[in-house]
Amino acid sequence: MDHFPRRKRVGLLKPLLSLSLVFASFLMIHKLKVAEKDGLGAKHARDASWCGSKCPPLKKGAMRNSLGISDPPQRASNATPPGSWDAQVLNCSEDASVRTKDWFRRLDPRFHQFVLHRHCRYFPMLLNHPEKCADDGGGGGGGGGGVHLLMVVKSVIEQHDRREAVRKTWGREHTVGGKRIRTLFLLGSPTTGKDTKNLQKLIQYEDMVYGDILQWDFMDTFFNLTLKEVNFLKWFDIYCAGVEFIFKGDDDVFVNTNNLLELIGFKVEARKDADLFVGDTISKAIPIRNRQSKYYIPKELYDKPYPPYAGGGGFLMSSQLARRLFVVSEDLELYPIDDVFLGMCLQKLRLAPEIHPGFRTFGITRRKVSSMNSEPCFYRNLIVVHKLSAQELLGMWSVVHSDALVCAQRRPM
Template identity: 60%
Template sequence: MLKPEKGKAPGRCPAGRARLGRAEGWPASQGRRGRQGGGERPPGGGRVKRHTCRAALRRFGPTLAAAEPEGRRRRSPRRAASPRSCPAAPSSSSSAQAPQPRRLRRAAALARRAFSMLQWKKTVYKSVLLSFVLVVAVTVLQRGMTPNQFLQGQQQKELLSQEPVKAQKRDNVLSVANNFWKKELEPVTKTAKAMVKQASTWDVTTTNCTVNLNFSKDDWFKGLEPNFKQFLLYRHCRYFPMIINHPEKCSGDIYLLIVVKSIITQHDRREAIRKTWGQEKEVDGKKIRTLFLLGIASKEEERANYQKLLEYEDRIYGDILQWDFLDSFFNLTLKEVNFLKWLSIYCNNVRYIFKGDDDVFVSPNNILEYLGDQKTGHLFTGDVLFKARPIRKKENKYYIPNALYSKPHYPPYAGGGGFVMDSPLAQKLHKVSETLELYPIDDVFLGMCLEILKVTPVAHAGFRTFGIVKNKNSKMNKEPCFFQNMLVVHKLLPLDLLKMWDLVHSNLTCSRKLYIL
């Protein structure tokens, strides 16, 4: 019978204690559970030491195997005979106990969970990074830009934002796209210079004007007249290709550029103007040049024939600017904005611009005399209307619905029959006009631009866009002595214009110099 050694703490042998007890004849109640119920300890008193337990297993292993039942021996023969079933003896260098199996499993589970979370985060980060790279690549390809330009594109974006983009085709887009994979990339500064250089010519080559249906289902739009619906559906179309162009008209120093709004069918009015106040000449070293602004014929069946006649007319005189849009009343604003763009491109050496209709009488000499006392900067002079009310009567030519303009008064503007402005102000008007929605009445549209620039047009008594007097039957409207002192008088048809021009420039004797105030 084994006894614990004296002076050493007794040990347990949980794996073989019961079997060892049975082999030595111990009662079954003296096992682990028997002690909990108050049973006696094995003979000798204290606990069995671990190393004593292993020695006992080596000694009594075969006896234990023979004493166990058949079923139990089949289940764990190796456990009874093997010393591995006995826990390892605690190390003498450390008194710490080994971690319990439950804690080990919990620590292992936490470790596996942390590792799984780390792998999931890596996958998410990789997916986000890949998505960002794909978005950048698609953006670069859609814009037709080089990667270098995409990263440094802020300066280039500012340059592009200064140019109109509607109804245009720009040549540099294809050139950049073709050079996408070249190793040697041009600096952004060179590209910017190329864009500025491109603006020196008319860059609108195609008509890309589609209908805007964003508000076509609104109730206020459905109640408009057909002509206003047409205007609003295509109001975003601003610039159009040029059919006839004469940039050489602005070569050299031009003191006064006479610009006349006309339509393709009114050849007789243009001819009368060329023979009278539209003559190109030089007065005291001041050059005067003339241009006519036109669109295309509004009737399609007459368009081809009128276009041939216009091209022949232009070959003779070379003074026509023509754009590819219909000549109509609402498109007069298109003539305004397209001419301002043309002027900013080709006419940097022009000092003053007179702009008027083709049914007016003009005295260039009186205009030159007036301009001689003016200073350039913000000159805009004509027959100015202050606090004019929008006309709400549908039968009137200048009718404007409340849905299009709801304010009670228009800003100050000069009547479109004729006005004078200087070149610096015209350049500013061009830039401001691109920030405003087009308006059906061209005179009022210019007044809106002037309002943004905080420039008030100057009223001059020599501009008579409603006749010498408003009574059309008055004899004063046919008195040459009154015309002799006017700058602009509206309205005269070609035969009346030719007669009045001859009378004013004949040996006309007037009793006194007349000023109509």
């Protein structure tokens, strides 16, 4: 008999969730307007299209398949000017021939859509900012020449508070000793079942204020993280001839920007920057077979040890290597774990990521209860630490950069 009151509570759940979303939307808009009024990066409104009037408009009624890929009836004509993003409209139907394979019939169903659409690689851009890499410093700040360091942050639409914390801390755009630092956030589209239209309007407004979001028209899911990698590499190859180095990481890490720049300086001085790819390297790893794990991979999909790879929480690479990675990535099948996929690309180049003790993409210690994970002096001496909430990042940044903090002498990088 208890099922009747449960049904009543479930019936109230949907309107409560809707009210919560409306409240969150108003709160986000209010925060963005405050930031705009205070001059925290307010910019002129930009056309959400990435190439202005030369782009064919995306059809509002375009249907999505279960992977979240726009599926209009035909591919756009090849009228895009050279040096521009050319994935304007994508006809990405499933590869039906895969269904006839014996291994596919044995494959865990949760991987079916990924495998059926693995050939779908590049997608239309909803928000684009090629000026970020321009020599004139479109992102603001002084300094001549190109961009020394491009901070590239993986995020999702709902994590506005994390992006805001990054902008106020390690992602702040500025110039150090004449070397310009610029920041971009990588996003896909809202996943099915969410208030897609309102979320998209919110992200467009946020981008109007800050002008630092690259967004592609594929659904922002865990399996699609690799799409962020390959689409960014292509984007970088097109627009960023003047950028020297890239830091790529998550929106929940702490980055000591000064130590990162110091590491770059050491590599340049030693002339070891051309093939630079450094982070928290994992070697001799094998696919996880535990079906409950977020990183579970069935044998049908991959059945050999992983190549060495850097934890996706944060790593540093040279622009020269990024361009080479783009070239080899086009000949590799997409893999559902993005940092492993980059390891595969490095292996194709006969390179391996360099391990560095300053990158801690699993935290300072793996035990969350350890006091070391909240000790500011460790953060002052490290380069990347994972994982912090938005409030923890803001708090730690303030403490680490306080003159009142006294630490033992730091180790050389």
